[in-house]
Each structure stands twice: as C-alpha cells, then as structure tokens.
Amino acid sequence: MKKIIATALTLGLAVGTLAACTPSTPATTDASKDTKATEASKDTEASKDTEATKPEEDNILNVWTFTDEVQGFVADYMKSHPDVAAKYEVKKTVIATTEGAYQPALDQALAAGGADAPDLYTAESAFVFKYTTGSASQYAATYKSLGIDVDKELGESKNADYTVELGTRKSDGEIVGLNFQATGGAFIYRRSIAKDVFGTDDPDAIAKEVGPGWDKFFEAAKKLKEKNYVICSGDGDVWHAVEGSSEKGWLDADGKLIIDPAREKFLDYSKMMIDEGYCNDTADWTEAWFADMAGTGPKGCFGFFGPAWLINYTMGDNCGSWVPTGEKDADGNDIKKLDTSVGTYGDWAICTSPVGFFWGGTWVLANKDTDKAALCGDIIRYITLDTSKDGIQYKFANGLLNDKGTKDTVASATVTAISDGKVDFLGGQDMLTVFGPAQAYATAKNKTESDEDINSVWRDQVRQYAHGDKSREQAIADFKSTVNDKYGIEAA
Amino acid sequence: MDKRKHISYAKYGYIFSIPFVIAFLIFSLYPVFYTLVIGFTDLQGIGKTELHLAKTPFENFISIFNNASFKKALGNTASLWICNFIPQLGVALLLTAWYTDKRMKIKGKGLFKIIFYLPNIITAASVAILFKSLFGYPMGPVNDFLTRFNLYQGTDGRGFYFFNDKTATRAVIVFIQFWMWYGYTMVTLVSAVIGIDPGIFEAAELDGANRWQQFWRITIPCIRPIMLFVLVTSMIGGLNMFDIPQLINNAGNPDGASLTVNVFIYALAFKGKYQYNKAAAASVLMFILIVAISLALFFFLRDKDEVAARKARKRDMKERKMQEKVYGKAGF
C-alpha cells in the first residue's frame, strides 16, 4: 500500500515538474518573467499597462535582510502608517550571513528581477561596498530617484560622514545607501585598573594616556604590564582599530593588492604584544575573550576597542555581574540578578580611541527596478534620515525599540544631540559625549570589496609571524601569494 | 506470447534505468555541462552570465596547475583523507567483526552498533563549534586539562595554541572526520555482513573453522563489493572534504594547513574576484583525478572470479542465442 502511494506521489511530482519545466526550455530570462508575471497577476486585481521592462505594480513589498532588525523597522513604519499598511503587504526574506549564503541569494534575486525581486534590501559593513559602489552597485536605486531630497535632508540630519561615504556610488557620486546605526569606535576601559595604574579613571585623562597614536598606546601598555595587567585581550582588538584607521585600503585604484604602512605595522604591534605580554593572546568571540570582559582572564584586561553595540550586546551580557539568585520565575527559568560585587558591570568607561575607526553597521538600499519607489523612499527616509522623535533613529538611540531599553548610537548627529546616552554599564557615563565625536573620527576611505577575504589571510600570516613561526618577509610574501592564488588579486 | 521468455528481458534493463536518467538529465546535466563550459571561458565577477571563450583554451587549467595554493590544498586533502580513512576502516572492520560474531557473547552489542553511528547525524556546523571550544586557546577544556595536570604549560600557563599549529589543526580535523564517519562505515559493513547467507557460516562452523578463519575466509570475501563501495565513496567524499575544514578555518588556518581542494574552489568561486572560470577548471581537474584514482582502485580490487563469471555468462548467452536460433525456442 505504501509503495502504491509512493509511486503515485512520485508520478504526480514528476508530471508536475515536467509541466513546470516546459516553458523554460528556451532557458532565457524571458521565460522566467512569463511565469512570474502569471503568478503575480493572481495577486493583482487588474494588470495595468506597464512598459515591458518594468514589472507591473503589485501590492507586495519585498524586503530582504540578513537579520530581523530592519524588518522590525519596516514593521514599525507600517504600524505608524496604517493607510500604507492597508494597501501593501510586506514580504520578509531573511537569510543569515552564515556560510556566506545571503549574498549569493541576494545577487541572484537582484539579477533575476521580476515581481519576486527585492524592493528594499540591506547590506552589512563587511560587504556593503559591493552593493553601493562595487560589482553589484548597478542594482541600487539612487536615493534621489526614490524621491528623497538627499542633500537637503542630510544637511538636516547630519549623518556621519563615513556612513554617507560608504553609501555613495563612486561611479556617479550618487547616494544609494545610508545607515541608521553609528558604529564609530571608542576605547572601552576598566575604571578600577585605570585608577590603579594611572591614578584616575577620567575619560579625558585616559584618552591622553592611551593616545593619540599607537606609540602612546604601547607606552601605556608598558605601564600596565608593570602592574601585571594587559592592555588588550588579543591582537584582534587592536586590528579593528588599525584596519579602520589606515590611510589606504587593501586595493589600489587598479584593483591590485597593496599593504598600507599602517597595516604593515600591525605585524610589529602583534609580535610586540605577544613577546612583551601586552595581551592575553585571545581571539575575538572565543571563551577567553569573553572571560576578559568579565575580568576572569589570566591577567586583568584593561580595555577593548569597539562601538556602542559591542557594549550593549556583547560586553553587557558577558561582564560576569549577572548571577543566578537561585529563585525561579513563573516559567521555571532561573532568575539572574545584577550583582556588582562580582564581575565588571559599572566598572567600565569609554574614551576617545588612539585612532579613529568604525566596526559594523547596516546600510539600507532600494532596487532601481522597484515599482514602489515612493514607498521605498519613504521607508528609507523613516529609517535613516528622519530626525524627529517618531523616526527610527530617535527610538533606536533612546532604547524605545526593545524591552530592555538598550540605548544605541545613531548615524544622525542631529538625533544624537537630542538623545540621552547615560549608561549604567559605563558607571553612568554619557556615552554620546565620546561616541558622538567618534563618528566624525571614523573613515570609510580605506574600505574595499574584498576586505573580509583579505583580512582573514592577513591575520593568519600575522599570527604566524607574531608566534615566531616565520620571518616578517616570509609572512608578507606568503600573504601576497595566497591572496593572488585564492582570490585572483595580484600584488601591485 | 510464449516467445517473451528468455528473449526480451534486456528491455527491462533499459526501462528500469529510465527514471534515473531522466532525473539526471533534468537536474544535473545543465549544472555539470555549465561547469565544464565555464572552465574554458573568462567568466569572473558577480552576477555575470555572459560567456566569452578564454583567450587560449586551456589558460584556466594551466593557471590552476601553477597555483601554489591548489597544490598545497591537494596535498592537504590527500593527507587528511588517508590519515582518517585508514584508522576509520580499521576500527570499523574490527567492530564489525566483533559485533557480527555469533560466538562472541557481547551484551549490548545492538546498543553499541546503534550509538556509534550517532556522531554522523549532527550537522557539521555544530560539530565544528564543539571542537573549536574543546580545543580553545587560551581557555578550553583540553587546555584546562593540560595545564591543571601540568602536562603542558606553554607561555604564561596558557596551554597549547592548537589552531595555530599546522600539525595540531590537521590532527583535530582528522580526528573529527574519523569520529564522524567510523560509525557510518561500520553500519555499512554490518549491513553487508547481515546480507551474507547464514548457511555459509553454519557450514564453516561445522567444518571447525575458527573465528579468525571465518572472518578472513568468509566474511571479507563476501563483503568485498561493499568494501569496494566504502573505499571508493570514502575516497570521493575525502577528496571533496569541505564543511569541517571550512568551518575550522574560522578558528585557525595556520598557513593554509586546513585548506582542502573544495575549500579552495569555494574561495575561488565565491570570494575575492569571483573567479568562476578557475573554480570550474579546478573542479574539472579534480573530477579527472578522482576518476583516475577510482579506475585504479577498481582495477586493483576487481574480483577476478566475477570477471571470469561475466565472461562465462556472456559466452553462455551467445550459446543460448545460437541454440535458440537452431531450435526455434529455448527449453529445459
């Protein structure tokens, strides 16, 4: 009996597929457009007279993202615009960046076009270059074409320069993407260690101890070492700052590999940190790294480099001060309580980083072929340019979008100015006094399309050199040859 | 209709193969053909689909041949596979011998047989996370153990940086591969042993064959086709090793120690300049290599009796046909 069902099922499936395949035999994109058009016409009540190149207007807004954060913003927009919400249906597509799946899927969907193509999509700082100015920038709509008077509105919102720069398409100088979250970084340090070593925990004084520039930073490292502290958890922490502050990126104008002197110096910094014991030799996102946040690493760790989100989502949870009370809530969960007698909660402060950098961020883009340009423009404006207290950025900065009330930093300096950045985790310090200027301090001039790939090879070779496994020259030579072998990028 | 007997069975060979062929034609032919073709083009970059022939037909292949990372990846892949396959097959065979031996009373052998396959059902991603934190540095259970019992202290008592050491990184990958697949191999071999006619064992026992003799004289020859299967598929899987090295890469890839050919091909195709053409060329080269090794395996492990039997069968068929011609129809 089972077998009969199986056979019947199979036959049914096979016939279905064959039928579905028939129109595709010419194997051109026209075929797929036809099938899609028929699918779409089911949704729309009447097909309007549209040009052949433009897909017909439907009521589905396709939003592609890699986390549900921006999806939440779109939902928030719909909630505050019930008239729009009544007319349009949002179709969410969330594909994680794990295993690099988001980009191939997005690329295919953008290239294929049609009714299922994304109207709005997002890109993370690691790959946003590709979509705003790199090899996939041809799909992006200029903000102007979406009805946004972008120059005037940017003048009002004063979004951080680096976010605008990264959102600008180099070929025509048009803005195609903007960010809502500011990710300019600061140096985040332990107050108690600062008092012990430098006699003060004042952010301005500490900023002068650890910077500006790396020479002063490593002088401070030496002082910390005398009292058996390390300045950073691992060399990766320093790398984020070095990478972000270098004059040039990995590629020159011809797309050839170059090593900016500031980045080359990282070899020496890394080796010095290992040899001199200036760090606990951890890697980002490993247990040992989190232990340094809780102050339970082998040697007391003075600081981290990072933007506001690192404090909010990573350090806040891993500071070791949330201890189980032994009680359970109604659902049977253990209840955790803040206990500042253990861990490092409240023992942190931030000061200006020795060099300017940014880390992370999500840019919002629209498809140039979208049939809902005005709506896309309005949503983008709501997320990235609206400076009113109803806009996303104000809510985001003041912790109004989540239950915990976590405050974050936003791209718009205007919104930052009217927001309150006092954070208990930082002992009541107003983080915006440091993060505000930090946004201006960051640059995106050194970003290229292949940063993520090249960085991994570079970090590997640096690690080899720093741990004494190969010579400096050999490490650089191997770096260049590996990048060429794997990614087809020749050294200049 | 009496004629049907003996004559027209061959047609069922064709009929029963049709579904496979159709499914292959629909779902695999285009991708395979596409790969082959782009190996000869200059296709690079995201979203490009226009094909232009490369300036010289074999330039992608030549460039792969001269690519130092490809050679390194090939060496890594081969050594990673051999180092995990030999112990894997050895252990699986041993366990098969123990658990299928009716004379050895092992309580709970059913349970063991079942449990040993379990590592194979967890996704590679979870396995990688697990091992990354097991061998974490400077904090991790293995390093805690090493430093606590003073087996290895390292700099400042931080223990051993496993993923910064080429041998250690490879050893971890080899162990993971072994651990994930020995159960699979054992289950495959056990299913083959179960398929052997029990009567053969009974007869052997009556003849006074000991355990050792039974295993080598009966079990091994009987499961030989399946062992060939295990060897060939493990070789194919081993040379295509991808997810564990790729995932471990994030923790550490000291000087490309865990770079396998498929990880390399993936990097060519989906990273940097998106060199689809070179990735395709490397895939084609890999394909040729795998076919060559498989042919060698088939040749060395071919069952001489089987070959002889097939020849005899063919001869037999011919004779039958001759007889049919002579006598009109076959009879017993």
Add this chain to the structure above:
Amino acid sequence: MAQSTLSKKQNNRVLQVFVYIVSVILLILSIMPFWIMFVNATRASEDIQQHAISLLPSGYISWNWGVLNGKDFSVVTGFKNSLIISSCATALSVYFSCLTAYAISAYEWKLKRPFFSFIMAVMMIPGTVTMIGFYQMVYKIGMTNNLLMLILPAIANPMMVFFMRQYMEASLSMEIVESARIDGAREFYTFNKIIIPIMKPAIATQAIFTFVANWNNLFIPLVLLTDKANYTMPLMVSLLNGDIYKVEHGAVYLALSLTVIPLIVIYLILSRYIVEGVAMGSVKG
C-alpha cells in the same frame, strides 16, 4: 564449544573485556556531544559564551524556548518542511536507486556496462561549483521556494545506486528471480514483491543516511528557499546563528536539539535492520 580448552576460554574472556572497554570508550565519545547539546539548550546564552562546554543542566530552557518562538518563524513549519523534504527525498532515492541497481545487476543489456560507468562518473563530480549552475537553472525556471527542487533530484542518487548494486552483487542470487519468472511473475512485480524485501537491510541503512543528509542539508535550502513559509529546521538554526551582534546561543542549542530528535527517532526505528540479523532465507538457492 564443549571441546574448548581452558586457555581458549581465558583468551575469549580477555578479548571480551577488551571489546567492552573499547566499546564503552567509543560509546562515551559518541554520546558526549548530544549530552552537551541538550545541556546547552537549558543554559543561558552568556553562560554558553563564557563556557561552551558544561555537563550540568541549568534552568533556562523555557527562556530559550521563548526566544526561539519570539523569532519571526515557526518551529512547527520548520519541522513540517524538513519532514516533507527528507521523507520524500529518501523514499524516492531508495526506491529508484534500487530499481536502477536492479536494472544493472539483474539484466544483460548492451548499454549496461557503459551505463554503470556513467553512474560512477556522475558520482565523482565535485559539487562545489556545479552548485552555481544549479542555482542558475532553478532561478531561470522560476522554481525557487519550491520544495520539489529539493526532492526530485533525489531520484538520481548515483552513490546509492552504486551501493545497491554492490549489495545485490554480494547477496542477491538470480535463481530467485528465475524461479519467480517460472511462476509467471512479471518483472516489475518481482522487483516490488521479492527484490525490495530482500534488500531491506541495505534499504534501511541507506534510508538512514539519506534521511540524515537531507534533514541536515543547509546550503541549497539556504539559497533556494527564501520564503519563511518554506524554511527548514537547519535554516532556522542558521538564522538564529547569523545574527551578527547578538547570538542567542541557548536558543540555538535548543533548536539544534529539536532538530536532532526526529533524526534519532527515525534512526532508532530503522536501526532494527542493522541490529537484528534479518536472515535472508529467501535468497537461499
């Protein structure tokens, strides 16, 4: 073995103890990751971040369950899709691989050897790059978000055909087919009613392997299934994992545990065939 000498018995004893020791070590090695996974499903995210491996459960399972359900997808849908894809693909693979293998083993036909070589060759094609072509094709025919694209290709599973063919070579005698023919059975009937039952141990093992592989398949669904109504369980886990700024590790492990439970159940059901020696009396000539 009444005539065994004393030393032989002792030998047996030593071997038996040795077998037990090895088996128990391997048993622990095999169960440990599951234990860690289930334990982590009950732990808070930050605890997992700080110490990924713990042997003692904690009290956050319902919190993690809340996080899992707070996300924008339904676990039930994930289960349903995974189940549809895996069971259909497995059924198709097993049945058609047997059929194809039977065609190669049982019949003498002109193209038999070339066809078998062809299947072997197909099996050896490396998958990384052919994937590009597969996406392209699926996008061109507009069949993304169609579960059939993950099910139907299972009909052509060269590796399983190879296994079935090897298995038949080892344990299928043509005599039984001949005698069925004499009884007047049609070929298709013989295959379904006589061959398939004989192949049970082989089918069971291959069904387990294929089911597991399909259930855990991540990369193809990740790119092809973009509509959350079609998400599979591993896709949901990857989404939980892919949040860049804050990964809810506890919920990830809970999702992983939920993902693996059906596999264990199915495995235990099918494992009957690898535990008991299903005697193949029918093959005896």
